Amino acid sequence: MVSQTFEAAAPEAAVVVSRVAACIEYRGTAYRGWQRQQSGVRSVQEAVEKALSRVANHPVSTVCAGRTDAGVHASSQIIHFDSDARRSMANWFHGANANLPADISLAWAQPVEQDFHARFSAKARRYRYVIYNDPVRPAHLAHEVTWNYRTLDIERMQQAGALLVGEHDFSAYRAVACQAKSPVKTIHHLRLVRFGQFIVLDVRANAFLHHMVRNIAGVLMEIGCGERPVEWAAEVLKSRDRREGGLTAPPFGLYLVDVTYPERFQLPHRYMGPHFLSALNSLDD
Structure with a gap:
């Protein structure tokens, strides 16, 4: 059970920073990889952070499960970010996708405990x-x-x-x-x-x-x-x-098609890609 959700924060309460985990899928062809780089170089991270920052109305910094290289794709890149904005998960989901380019999508968002780390919690x-x-x-x-x-x-x-x-x-x-x-x-x-x-x-x-x-x-x-x-x-x-x-x-x-985390985080399980080979999901995991 997550101790603090965005909806539960009272207007008069002290600022509460909550952590959100999210799943990102992207076509990496047009980007120089996941990691944010110098100005003028397109990265998936920069595009995702711009979209989330617009929803939060403050700068958002993300941490990913694994940095992918230029031209590499993902159907299940897991990230986390912190925010004091009071937003529902539906707000994050729809708001981020409305501000992302066509080759990047947020698949789901979920509140998690502060000890969740997209990279270091991965098994x-x-x-x-x-x-x-x-x-x-x-x-x-x-x-x-x-x-x-x-x-x-x-x-x-x-x-x-x-x-x-x-x-x-x-x-x-x-x-x-x-x-x-x-x-x-x-x-x-x-x-x-x-x-x-x-x-x-x-x-x-x-x-x-x-x-x-x-x-x-x-x-x-x-x-x-x-x-x-x-x-x-x-x-x-x-x-x-x-x-x-x-x-x-x-x-x-x-x-990058899947990242495994301890069950206690209860993250959603999305079918593995790539989408054009959906028959692959019949493989025994």
């Missing part, structure tokens, strides 16, 4: 990387999938992906500029599923390193097209050397 994060596997370059969804014209053997990719599940030092799968304190992460599951011309890499871990999913996708595509043996995925992992991992896959097909 796991889940990404999906969508590959369009066809000799012909797609005219549709061009910036929402990664096109690979070579025939990919999904069974080889599945075998290679299984070698990465568990707790490992993922130094060879992170960007050189990654600032994470430790390269040791735990992958809970790594699945590859084909839907027609789409191949979807679905990966859940306690946390991810910078470019980790895109580097995994790059390695698996090299294995899938027969350029490398299945064992190469483990050899790259064992090397702990980014130079051994080949090319980083493009950002276009990458989606």
Whole structure:
């Protein structure tokens, strides 16, 4: 039970700052990533904070579950922000969406306790990387999938992906500029599923390193097209050397689709995206 809601604050009472959690979905093509940057550089965070600030009638600063790179999308980016404005959750929801650009939407908003933190309270994060596997370059969804014209053997990719599940030092799968304190992460599951011309890499871990999913996708595509043996995925992992991992896959097909929090926060559960592959939600979680 949240101790203080926006509606319950009496006009004569002292100012009460309340914390709100919200789910944001966005198409990242037009932005230089989530994080607010210097003036003139478009970011998702800046657009979200401008919209929320208009609803609150005061500057709003947000904290996200995971910063996404330029061109990366999200169907379930979780944020939190603090405000002393007395607004209902419907006010936040409708007001924010009325002020957001068409490629960003607020999916839900909910009051939470002050100890909730969008980043540090998260127990796991889940990404999906969508590959369009066809000799012909797609005219549709061009910036929402990664096109690979070579025939990919999904069974080889599945075998290679299984070698990465568990707790490992993922130094060879992170960007050189990654600032994470430790390269040791735990992958809970790594699945590859084909839907027609789409191949979807679905990966859940306690946390991810910078470019980790895109580097995994790059390695698996090299294995899938027969350029490398299945064992190469483990050899790259064992090397702990980014130079051994080949090319980083493009950002276009990458989606942040879920963030897991302790049950006590009782956050809404929204179906995982991307929307154009709704059949993915039949996958066993």
